[in-house]
Amino acid sequence: MVAVAAVGALFVLLPLAAMATRVDWANFLALVTSESSVAALLLSLRTSVAATALCVVLGVPMALVLARTTFWGQRLVRTLVLLPLVLPPVIGGIALLAAFGRQGLLGHTLELLGIRIAFSTTAVVLAQTFVALPFLVLSLEGALRVAGTRYEAVAATLGARPTTVLRRITLPLVLPALLSGAVLSFARALGEFGATLTFAGSLQGVTRTLPLEIYLQRETDPNAAVALSLVLLVVSVAVVALTLRTVPGPAGAP
Amino acid sequence: MVAVAAVGALFVLLPLAAMATRVDWANFLALVTSESSVAALLLSLRTSVAATALCVVLGVPMALVLARTTFWGQRLVRTLVLLPLVLPPVIGGIALLAAFGRQGLLGHTLELLGIRIAFSTTAVVLAQTFVALPFLVLSLEGALRVAGTRYEAVAATLGARPTTVLRRITLPLVLPALLSGAVLSFARALGEFGATLTFAGSLQGVTRTLPLEIYLQRETDPNAAVALSLVLLVVSVAVVALTLRTVPGPAGAP
Amino acid sequence: PAVTGTSTNTSPPLSGSITVFAAASLTGTFTELAKRFEAKHPGTTVNLSFAGSSELVTQLTAGAPADVFASADARNMARLTAAGLVDGEPVDFATNTLEIVVPPANPASIATLADLARPGVKTVICQAKVPCGSATVAVEKAAGVTITPVSEELSVTDVLGKVTSGEADAGLVYVTDVKGAGARVKGIPFSESGTAVNTYPIAALTASARPAVSAAFVRFVVGAIGRSVLAAAGFGAP
Amino acid sequence: MTLAFSASLAARGFDVTLDVARGETVAILGPNGAGKSTALEIIAGLLRPDSGHAEWDGTALFRLDGGPRGAWLPPHRRGVSLLAQDALLFPHLSALDNVAFGPRSAGVGTDAARATARTWLAEVEASDLAAVRPGRLSGGQAQRVAIARALAADPNLLLLDEPLAALDAAVAPTIRRMLRRVLEGRTAIVVTHEVLDALTLADRVVVMNRGVVVETGQTREVLERPRHPFTAELAGLNLVLGTRTAGGMAADWGELVAPAASIVRGAAVAAAIRPSAIEVSLEPLPGRDNSVPVTVIDLEPRGDSIRVRADSLSADVSPGRAAALDLAPGDRVFFGFDGEDVSLYGSERPSTLR
Amino acid sequence: MTLAFSASLAARGFDVTLDVARGETVAILGPNGAGKSTALEIIAGLLRPDSGHAEWDGTALFRLDGGPRGAWLPPHRRGVSLLAQDALLFPHLSALDNVAFGPRSAGVGTDAARATARTWLAEVEASDLAAVRPGRLSGGQAQRVAIARALAADPNLLLLDEPLAALDAAVAPTIRRMLRRVLEGRTAIVVTHEVLDALTLADRVVVMNRGVVVETGQTREVLERPRHPFTAELAGLNLVLGTRTAGGMAADWGELVAPAASIVRGAAVAAAIRPSAIEVSLEPLPGRDNSVPVTVIDLEPRGDSIRVRADSLSADVSPGRAAALDLAPGDRVFFGFDGEDVSLYGSERPSTLR
Ligand SMILES: Nc1ncnc2c1ncn2[C@@H]1O[C@H](COP(=O)(O)OP(=O)(O)OP(=O)(O)O)[C@@H](O)[C@H]1O
Ligand SMILES: Nc1ncnc2c1ncn2[C@@H]1O[C@H](COP(=O)(O)OP(=O)(O)OP(=O)(O)O)[C@@H](O)[C@H]1O
């Protein structure tokens, strides 16, 4: 069994290592510190943080409602909410355009309100949130179901109002899942490409995130693309590792 | 809180609904039953099933090893194994080529063995497995940690060998997580685009999966692309919903 | 190009399947051409793989098995030639020029290239590093216009997509793209387009297992039927 | 009457009416699966009955009688604190913060709440565990902290589900004493399997079986004059059910001589006989009012004595006597006792169970 | 000697040596947190001690003495079955399949294993629960199924952690009797808080406190002549520690008249006095050998009597006498008893604890 696990791990690690061997180390620094690369990296970090925040704000209530209430059509809503996981991102971008674009469902309304989403950094954040939200909802809802409602019930009999129960019992209990869900969301937002391209466009410093920059560099300079990929990879690893460091495993484990 | 959850759900559902309004229903059937569409759908289903099977075979041992053992460098391995979640798929494709391509790390070895992976249906399956594996490992490892080892310990004192414990206690206990992990993997494999294109190419009936077909149609026939997206969406919803129907929630929930 | 008539009579009948890697902008025409080729040479099969030209070159250099490569620009064909994968000399078989594309209603009232640079007009163009982007730079230079786009897309399809979806007021794409999009957009020709003519070369590949079929397909594309199909899609003659 | 409760839940075969007066402590006794925990969970608001209603001091806790004035008060607004059968300490909080949770929820500041918590931890002799996380507590230690937590919430109505079950012999009396002091003047319901708990803590007992109340009354009264076999077993008494005859009563297995009592002939009566009042002999005992032939089922050594369990009755004999008799399961012996050792009373359940 | 066990675990302050002979049942008694569960977990292989070794019938269960012949037998190869303090029934299996799990793991076919399981469920009076999932069992029902599961595994060594704690008064005697029958001839260790369990089930008791063994010996011997306050509390006896004097012994609070016993003067001695042997009076009791002035701490009603707990001793008085005395905590009274009621014995712990 350990052998199979090792094969599985190798299957993932080997390509990553292979890619690292492709990096043109001599010019690495020059490649990754070019103006366009830095702009893309900074934009990516900024938008991913915003998208993660949005995921937490929207996703925590969604997970709570899905895990703690029952309503008609819940299973359908749950499935639909998870769909962006499945959708090829480009399709996600088309869908976002159909909803929030100038000629989309809400386009006219937004225009009247003076809100222009297309070609703005907001669009990037929305695209990233759209694809990353299911990650947060999924991890959190699972954790909430597994944690069960027994501790919450005890807290209620001790006189805690629902908001107190949420703040002092529910959230602390699922904190590891919330954190790992947020990390996943951040990571997914950081790697988001197709929906951003379709929905937000690609302008340096405004909408061209790191994955888009990588794609562009690939056209003319595959070395630069590989180098940038490595940067993206290292940033992701750093975020994932740092966050997991602070999580000591599931709370209450024996 | 319910209001925020509704906003979150709307944010995901609205684009999907908006896209559905874009479908050219008059020609829907003709669009989705064209030879190339059907070929792509069948290929997608076949490869996604294979990739899901591979994910289960590799991912279950990986999750078990990560959740039930401790070894030096575990956190690093864990982070790296989850990286494909983060990586823009195109980069994943580059990495796979770097490992298994003709000029890749293992290229020469594989060539000597007469194995050609890149640009074959096998490559599609590998690309899909590469991006989908972390989903399975992640859900399963989390569930294993939450389930804890107490039931396994009891089973061992009742004389059950480790394999028996695994088969009769551990796996049944985390079955919901395993199933939902498998569904997620399947869904992710079904939607996989970037890595497939780079690593496997886009040859009708061999490597051109549904997302690739959609992407291609988008260049020439956006109506067909939207119609096909809807097919992909419906298939995913069906799979997710069907599987979740058989799972009554976490085993042992009160 | 004048030998098409005789070769079919003298050579043994062609058979077997070949794989053609073609630029994404050729999806419609090459699907049609493959069908016609198969009809003309029963026993042959043409498998098609479409993607961006540079994507295809990456795949080919990574060992993708293919017999024929049709590129959307000379630069990518040159990359492949440099890699030693091209059999003989590539042949140019089509050209393409830029055209302004606007939504059918033309909301920003675009008439000339200079209108694209008007403040308030949402224009999308290709980024300079991709083929359509270098053509854009060339026409801008020729017309003495500096466009400030709201987005520099990574492919011409994305430019077209922004216009068809109505997000952008105007874009610069190839004539063939405008034609392919039919009634969903309106094309506006402009005089400076001639300064950036994009040439499409095609070549058989050294790795081909069926050189005869590959060569025949190249000839077919370059020949009369190929010409007419390509012309119908808006491509110019080389 | 402060708590007026009546509820039924078909899925668990539960149908109970129960009243508790202000300041009264009621003990619920009953076999496993009788529905004791279910009753507490419904009162606390953790479980919703199919129908019924409950009122606390004039406020409806719930009213699910299908009428127009339906009501359901959420658990946190009931002022009811439940100590569940398993301790369920919050795993992410220290023992101290677990106990401080109730006061904090009531709006008390952190420091004050912790001070209160410390007092209660001291009451359950768990001061040294204040900083420990629940994962590192032994079973009994966790139970003590859970008791402190329930008490610290200072509820109007306190529900305790087997509070002393996991406690050791040394600490149980201390905590029982503490509970007695704390419950003084409070309204509480205590589920227990221990007669001692009922005797020390409760003003009144309610005996449940299979989801319904089978006996109720003042603790002493119920335990001295049990009408249900379970209650008799719990009280350590032999219970014989039958009908009143001239000389005593008629049981299944024959006539029983009992003292005169003002119960009409033919009435259903119950007789309670203490096992220690019964003499065991290999021969019939003509000198005794009653000499019942029985078959020994089992011998159970107890502290000072050995309990001889037979098919119909049980008797306590001294270890010396047991050795002399050389009893073994299956032996046929005679149990002898006098009429005056038999406590005879009507076995009709009071028509309205309070 | 079948089980020879010796282990220490610093994190829990645990350091215990314990031997169990083949066919012997040993009861472990001790206050909460004494390390009873810890001992069982180490023997079962669920917890790894820092150091120590254990042998079962010549096979090493573990040997962690740092020597070259280190060993660690995994739990499933130990032939040891543990009934943990919480039932831990597998939530995805029915009660029947939970019980059948042991036999199935031993390689028995499904039908045969189920048949065995049915037998054991009947033994714990839970036949009607066979098809029920653990989530729907009451606390005591789950405990019974867990007992059946542990027994059905037919282990060489059976470890039971408070097996009867959650059981009701009606079923507890039946299951205690069943356990007694089953444990006959088996090797077992039972953790309990009940003297009755120790008396009925165990050949020998081990008393633990704070991670170490403080007393051990034949059950009766230990419970009748306790040397540790916890044991005395458990056995319901007053324990007085002191030194032997000519007339009896010298305790903290004065001289105690006790019967002559062959213990040299100055030796450390213990005296056990049954609470029921003590008379309570408001005046000194010159007629008694001993008349000890005490302060009443608490009054605890028991079945037939009331226990008067005082600072140094406890006494049992009849309810009538208690009413006559009108006692209340804080009252100063006299406890009187004769020398012959005092059981005097050396309080030195045997130098080697078996
Ligand atoms: N979650 C549940 N779903 C369905 N039935 C249940 C559930 N929990 C308990 N029951 C059933 O309801 C009945 C009453 O259970 P309850 O827990 O109230 O018993 P109890 O009197 O507390 O018993 P114990 O002394 O064993 O704790 C039992 O027959 C039990 O099988
Ligand atoms: N997981 C743990 N980590 C650290 N210390 C623990 C852990 N579990 C228990 N302890 C400590 O070890 C000591 C012994 O605990 P153990 O559970 O063996 O007690 P016990 O004798 O079984 O008590 P009880 O009668 O309450 O069940 C206690 O002081 C407890 O606080």
Ligand SMILES: [Mg+2]
């Ligand atoms: Mg209960």
Ligand SMILES: [Mg+2]
């Ligand atoms: Mg314990």
